[in-house]
Amino acid sequence: MNFILIPLMTALFAWLLTWSFVKLLFFPYKPLNLFGYKWEGALYPLTQQLSLDQFLGGEQIGKQLDQVMPFIDSKLDDFFRNKISEKLPMISMFIGDKTIAQLKSVFMEELSNLFPSLITQFSQSLEADFKTNFKQKMAPAIEIIIMKATAKIRIAAFIIGLLWGLLTYCIISLF
Numbered sequence: 001m002n003f004i005l006i007p008l009m010t011a012l013f014a015w016l017l018t019w020s021f022v023k024l025l026f027f028p029y030k031p032l033n034l035f036g037y038k039w040e041g042a043l044y045p046l047t048q049q050l051s052l053d054q055f056l057g058g059e060q061i062g063k064q065l066d067q068v069m070p071f072i073d074s075k076l077d078d079f080f081r082n083k084i085s086e087k088l089p090m091i092s093m094f095i096g097d098k099t100i101a102q103l104k105s106v107f108m109e110e111l112s113n114l115f116p117s118l119i120t121q122f123s124q125s126l127e128a129d130f131k132t133n134f135k136q137k138m139a140p141a142i143e144i145i146i147m148k149a150t151a152k153i154r155i156a157a158f159i160i161g162l163l164w165g166l167l168t169y170c171i172i173s174l175f
Helices: 002-024 043-049 058-087 089-094 097-149 151-174
Strands: 032-034 037-039
Touching: 002 151, 058 089, 058 097, 097 151
Parallel strands: none
Antiparallel strands: 032 037
């Protein structure tokens, strides 16, 4: 009986230990207060430390903006040459190529000043939304993915625990 019981218990303990390590990343979803100690899943405090500024640095925003500027320039050109004449025909009679070039340069300068602060404000809003939705929507889906991905590790832990139990039984039976 001990020949089966010791290896099986050791294998189950190893499997349960690896399963609980994975579960502790996510459980509990809502922080629990236990005798004045706040306990929550290990992953959630890490999400609070994440910042989109780490991924979107100021230099990268400038590079991306430089890449988009020719597109914006062409859209402004189309706006001043075609759309204004459709919407406001009287104004289009007074606007020539020189005025369009001046208006485009003023708009491009204003947009290049506006976009970094707009992107920063948007990223802060997106970051806050991500942090609030992570526990409710994304964490359960990620937990399922990680539990499936670690299934082989838990099986390996079971087998190693079984072998360890057999070794323990052999050592105990020798003495």
